[in-house]
Amino acid sequence: MDRPESRGPPPGPLRLFFLTCFVMLTALLTYPMLRTFSFWLHSSLTGNYVSGSYSIVFVNCPNEQIARDVARYILDKKMASSANILPKTSSLYFWKGEIEESTEVLLLIKTKTSKVPWVFAYMRLAHPFEIPEVFSIPMDQGDARYLQWLEEGMKEN
Structure with missing residues (x-):
């Protein structure tokens, strides 16, 4: 009798698709915070003004x-x-x-x-x-x- 596969990430290309979707969604949701942080970091390190600060x-x-x-x-x-x-x-x-x-x-x-x-x-x-x-x-x-x-x-x- 066959055992049902354990729950886990889907095999092969489907796993890559889900991982890509997860990374893109995470990047999209954290973009405003990352953008603000990167402006602050750039200004702090270079002493240059970043447009929109x-x-x-x-x-x-x-x-x-x-x-x-x-x-x-x-x-x-x-x-x-x-x-x-x-x-x-x-x-x-x-x-x-x-x-x-x-x-x-x-x-x-x-x-x-x-x-x-x-x-x-x-x-x-x-x-x-x-x-x-x-x-x-x-x-x-x-x-x-x-x-x-x-x-x-x-x-x-």
Whole structure:
């Protein structure tokens, strides 16, 4: 009487297929973490700036005082090194099926890309808008001295 084969990896080419799929899936799932780590390692070893290491976060605020309060908190918590508050802008947008119009103040926050999720989380909690306009754009290039200054501004004491 034949014994059923023990459970184990499939034989031959099927084993290679499963192994290849596993490696590709693992690489795909860990890519963001590996990419961030490789940027950090490259910058540390060479002293060169890697595109995308820093970002600018855009936040529309209802007035200058709220923009100042948000900027001060973010700077105080070392989530960013710099913030600019641009004067009144006119905004037109759809809200609940209607076209709305208002004046807002634009807050630009310069930070490390790795800190952007923390800035977003704070905005969800502290921003007075039901759905705050918060988005970021990675910096492609920048003056090395300025980027070093940004880095130093976010170091914990």
